[in-house]
Amino acid sequence: MDSRKKEGQMKTNDILEKKSTRRSFMKKLSIAAAAGSAGLVTGGCVGGSGSTEEMGLKWEEYFKKNYRMMTDKEKDETVARLEKLAKLQDDANIQMSNQEPREKVLFGYAFNISRCKGYMDCVEACVQENNLDRNSKTQYIRIFEMDSGQQDPTSGDGKYHHEVPVENKYYMGIQCFHCENAPCIKACPTKATWREPDGIVVVDYDWCIGCRYCMAACPFWGRRFNWGEPEVPKEELNPKQHYLGNRKRMKGVMEKCTFCVQRTRQGKLPACAEACPTGSRVFGNLLDPDSEIRYVLKHKKVFRFKEELGTDPKFWYFMD
Amino acid sequence: MKKIFLRSGLFCLCFVPGAVFLAGLPAMASGGGVMERIHHAEEPYDSMAIETAYQQPVKTVRAKESWQGGTFRVLTRKDSITRFRCSVCHTDKKVLVKDGALFTHDDIVMNHGKGENGLVCIQCHDEDNRDFLSDSSGKKIDFDHSYQLCGQCHFRQKRDWLGGAHGKRDAYWAGERVVRNCTSCHSPHSPAFKTKMPETYSLPLDQ
Incomplete structure (x- = not known):
C-alpha cells in the first residue's frame, strides 16, 4: 500500500519538479508563437493547403500539453481534435479513446518457450492491430529460433524461412517488457515516456523529440524509431485507437509495444495473445491472485530475461 | 604511515x-x-467491473470443473461438428456398400498415441451411444466437456489448463473466464500441431 502511495507521489513529482521553468519556457514560446502566427495564417491562406478548420485544429494541437499534464477535459478535447483531423487529412473514420488505467490492475505477461512453435502469427497480428509502418516493416515483436540450451537471443535466428517447428530448436519472443524500473524512462530528456499506474510503459508521441536515448537505454531492444512517415494502407487501418497506443505516429518519433493499451484497458487480450494458436502467450492482472498469470508465476518454472540488470520486467518466460 | x-x-x-x-x-x-x-496483492480482482468485456463472440458452455473456487466457461464443440448428432446415422439400419465411403469417416486420419499405443475410435467414443464420448471407466462424457476425457491421460496438461498455464482464454483477460476447449486447438484424432511456414520474419536485434 505504502509503495503505491509513494509511486503516486513520484508520478506527479517527476513531471512537476521543474514547473516554474517550464511555465516560463511556455510563456516565451507563446510570445514567439503569437509573433509568428500572423505569418503562418496568411501563408496558409495563400498556399491553400487544407481548410481553415484543419489549420485551426493543427494550431491547437501544436500547443497542447504533455498528456500527463492535461486535465480530463483537455484529454477529451485533443482526442476529439485528432479524430476530426484524421477525417480531414486522411478521410479516415477513427474512434480514439483516452481510457484511463483501471484501479487495482497491473498488467503482466508470460511466454511459454516450450509451446511456441515459431509460427509468427503474433507478429503479424501486432502489425495489423497497432498500425505499424508497412514501409520500413516495423515490428514490435521478434521471434528467434534458438538452439536448445541457448538463452541469449543474439545467438538466435529471426530470419528462418522453413517449416516450423524444427526439432531440437525452441522459439523465443522478444518485445517490450514494460519494466517497473525502466531505463528508457530515465533516459528521456523530455519526459515523453512514462509508466502508467497499470504498468504499461507508454510514449506521448507529441512530446517525443526523437533523440533515441531511450532506444539506447533499453537492454531488451524494445523500442522502434520512425525514420520516415509511417505508411498504413487505408483499408488496413485499425480505426479503434488510443491516444497512448496505436494512433498515427509522425516521422522522427519513438514508438513501442503498449500491451495493446487500446484493447487491454477494455478487458481484451493484446492482439499477440489473441492471435497465438499455441497458447504460448499468457496475459493478465498481476494483482489478481486468481488470474492466469499469477498461476503461471506460482506453479511453473519461470525466469526473466536479464533479470540481473534490476529493471524489474513484467514479462516472464516459462516452460512446461 | x-x-x-x-x-x-x-x-x-x-x-x-x-x-x-x-x-x-x-x-x-x-x-x-x-x-x-x-x-x-491477495484480494481477488473483480474483473466483472470491466463492462466492455461482457460480450462473448463465441458459443460457450459452463464447464463442469471449478477454477480458483469459481466457475468458468469453455467453447462448445458440438456446434463445430458438422454431422452432429451422430445417432442420426448410427442406427440399427443396414448400410449399402455403395454408401460406405460416405458413412465411414474415411477423411479422418488417426494419429493419436505412438506405435502400439495408438488409439482407436472406440477408446474415446461411446460404443452404445454415439452422441457421447466415454472414458476408460465407461462413464458417458458430453462432447462439449471433452476435457474430462482428455484429462484421464493428459492429467498434467489438464491441471495446467484449469489453472491457466496451458491453453488460452478467448478474447478477454477480464470478465467471466472463457477458455478454449481441448478440441478448439487440437484435432482429437491427430492432436499434435502441424508444421507450417512462418507468417513473416524478424530483423536482427541491432536493427
Whole structure:
C-alpha cells in the first residue's frame, strides 16, 4: 500500500519538479508563437493547403500539453481534435479513446518457450492491430529460433524461412517488457515516456523529440524509431485507437509495444495473445491472485530475461 | 604511515558496500518492485467491473470443473461438428456398400498415441451411444466437456489448463473466464500441431 502511495507521489513529482521553468519556457514560446502566427495564417491562406478548420485544429494541437499534464477535459478535447483531423487529412473514420488505467490492475505477461512453435502469427497480428509502418516493416515483436540450451537471443535466428517447428530448436519472443524500473524512462530528456499506474510503459508521441536515448537505454531492444512517415494502407487501418497506443505516429518519433493499451484497458487480450494458436502467450492482472498469470508465476518454472540488470520486467518466460 | 593507509583501506572497504546499499534504497522504495507488489496483492480482482468485456463472440458452455473456487466457461464443440448428432446415422439400419465411403469417416486420419499405443475410435467414443464420448471407466462424457476425457491421460496438461498455464482464454483477460476447449486447438484424432511456414520474419536485434 505504502509503495503505491509513494509511486503516486513520484508520478506527479517527476513531471512537476521543474514547473516554474517550464511555465516560463511556455510563456516565451507563446510570445514567439503569437509573433509568428500572423505569418503562418496568411501563408496558409495563400498556399491553400487544407481548410481553415484543419489549420485551426493543427494550431491547437501544436500547443497542447504533455498528456500527463492535461486535465480530463483537455484529454477529451485533443482526442476529439485528432479524430476530426484524421477525417480531414486522411478521410479516415477513427474512434480514439483516452481510457484511463483501471484501479487495482497491473498488467503482466508470460511466454511459454516450450509451446511456441515459431509460427509468427503474433507478429503479424501486432502489425495489423497497432498500425505499424508497412514501409520500413516495423515490428514490435521478434521471434528467434534458438538452439536448445541457448538463452541469449543474439545467438538466435529471426530470419528462418522453413517449416516450423524444427526439432531440437525452441522459439523465443522478444518485445517490450514494460519494466517497473525502466531505463528508457530515465533516459528521456523530455519526459515523453512514462509508466502508467497499470504498468504499461507508454510514449506521448507529441512530446517525443526523437533523440533515441531511450532506444539506447533499453537492454531488451524494445523500442522502434520512425525514420520516415509511417505508411498504413487505408483499408488496413485499425480505426479503434488510443491516444497512448496505436494512433498515427509522425516521422522522427519513438514508438513501442503498449500491451495493446487500446484493447487491454477494455478487458481484451493484446492482439499477440489473441492471435497465438499455441497458447504460448499468457496475459493478465498481476494483482489478481486468481488470474492466469499469477498461476503461471506460482506453479511453473519461470525466469526473466536479464533479470540481473534490476529493471524489474513484467514479462516472464516459462516452460512446461 | 603504513598503518594509516591500512586503516583508510579498511574504512573504504566498510564504506563502499554501505554506500552501494544506500544508493540502492531509493530505487527500491520508489517502485516497490513487481514481486513485492505481487506478494502483497491477495484480494481477488473483480474483473466483472470491466463492462466492455461482457460480450462473448463465441458459443460457450459452463464447464463442469471449478477454477480458483469459481466457475468458468469453455467453447462448445458440438456446434463445430458438422454431422452432429451422430445417432442420426448410427442406427440399427443396414448400410449399402455403395454408401460406405460416405458413412465411414474415411477423411479422418488417426494419429493419436505412438506405435502400439495408438488409439482407436472406440477408446474415446461411446460404443452404445454415439452422441457421447466415454472414458476408460465407461462413464458417458458430453462432447462439449471433452476435457474430462482428455484429462484421464493428459492429467498434467489438464491441471495446467484449469489453472491457466496451458491453453488460452478467448478474447478477454477480464470478465467471466472463457477458455478454449481441448478440441478448439487440437484435432482429437491427430492432436499434435502441424508444421507450417512462418507468417513473416524478424530483423536482427541491432536493427
